[in-house]
Amino acid sequence: MTGETQIRVRYAETDRMGLLHHANYLVYFEQARTDLLRGQGLTYKDMEDQGFFLVITNVEVKFKSPARYDDVLTIRTTVSRTTPVRIEHAYHVSCDGRAVAEGKTTLACVDRAGKLQALPQWFQDSRAAARSAS
């Protein structure tokens, strides 16, 4: 349950210091974890269309070294923990082998009204299958 995503830093995502603005790491993490899901044949869009919404409850990022315009970042994403209603991911961002950032997020599964609910069965099954295969 680990995947890799590559993202090239856009001009609009840099700031006056010439660096990737730190808020965009959260956007990249989001893309990375949906790519990980997609790699398992699932899409987050389908989850939402079926009434399962993943909301973020916690995020931590340690910034190690700057990323710059046009850098191609590699984000290695791992599902570090799942419970029936929560998923934790860990992220490692690098650029040409240099560590750029590390992060962790916790997502909770809610319904359309924002009430906590169990993750869909097919999602839990796919996780169990991935675990037994590894």
Add this chain to the structure above:
Amino acid sequence: MTGETQIRVRYAETDRMGLLHHANYLVYFEQARTDLLRGQGLTYKDMEDQGFFLVITNVEVKFKSPARYDDVLTIRTTVSRTTPVRIEHAYHVSCDGRAVAEGKTTLACVDRAGKLQALPQWFQDSRAAARSAS
């Protein structure tokens, strides 16, 4: 039907060139036109809650001189034309008297499914009242 909004340029909105990234002008225009509406005692949020959505169909911006981090921009917004289903706004952005940008947008009123519909009656009435008052 003219109003003024002041917006201070955020760090995250600048880019590597040290300037306000041009995509953010569209975000500022959006804030400016909702502020104009608010000044008439209406909110765009209420419109959406009642099932009236304003989608943008056209935008034009001329960039005159750069805006920088921490600049306080003044956006003068005017409703330049209304029809039963469309609203056109014109924007003039300045900083300490210096012209920064000019823009125009056209919004169309649609329902939740994206189908064109007439603007709400209370909205049309308020516009007529504003016109006769001016």
Add this chain to the structure above:
Amino acid sequence: MTGETQIRVRYAETDRMGLLHHANYLVYFEQARTDLLRGQGLTYKDMEDQGFFLVITNVEVKFKSPARYDDVLTIRTTVSRTTPVRIEHAYHVSCDGRAVAEGKTTLACVDRAGKLQALPQWFQDSRAAARSAS
């Protein structure tokens, strides 16, 4: 002097209406035109490192139909006109063959101080070469 870029709509780029927020089209156009340059073996980063900055002076967008989360958009970008100091691009955005938006931008070449200057000679040469090849 036409190229194609594919961009998948990120969650963070959608808005409350469930659509790609219109300001992001300008970010996509920027990515599309730098990809076009890259396809010719040039990078905009190199241009800036050599002291040539392209600032936007004009943009127009017509929004035809909405783009949504996870849509993969195709942006066809064309250099529609060049002068010694300016470049005009035209953009056509589509999703599975459906027209989503059309846009035009004008960029001006300036130096580090923001003063208008001629585009670098190697850039002008590469454009001339591309024209004679087509």
Add this chain to the structure above:
Amino acid sequence: MTGETQIRVRYAETDRMGLLHHANYLVYFEQARTDLLRGQGLTYKDMEDQGFFLVITNVEVKFKSPARYDDVLTIRTTVSRTTPVRIEHAYHVSCDGRAVAEGKTTLACVDRAGKLQALPQWFQDSRAAARSAS
């Protein structure tokens, strides 16, 4: 060394779920801490102009309850710790008395080349003055 900033959630900052997208909290924190500085008669822009750059090395956010379009959020910001080269801030975000989020950031002072350096003396003095006044 505590201050309050109010920020109204922009349309462009919401996402498909109808909520303030979580990446924007980092942008709001940044605005909040520069407002805090401004309240002491200092600006971050001046710091940068004098060659002192504050880069973020760590961020943590706990999301308590959602913020929505047009909500006016109150961000209470506190300098929780300073060293000669680092500043830690704590943030408490609320909306009409309801807790929305809590966060912490650590900033490091670097020079133009990204090398760690002591915070400017006038900055350290102002902090000492603020501490003795409280």
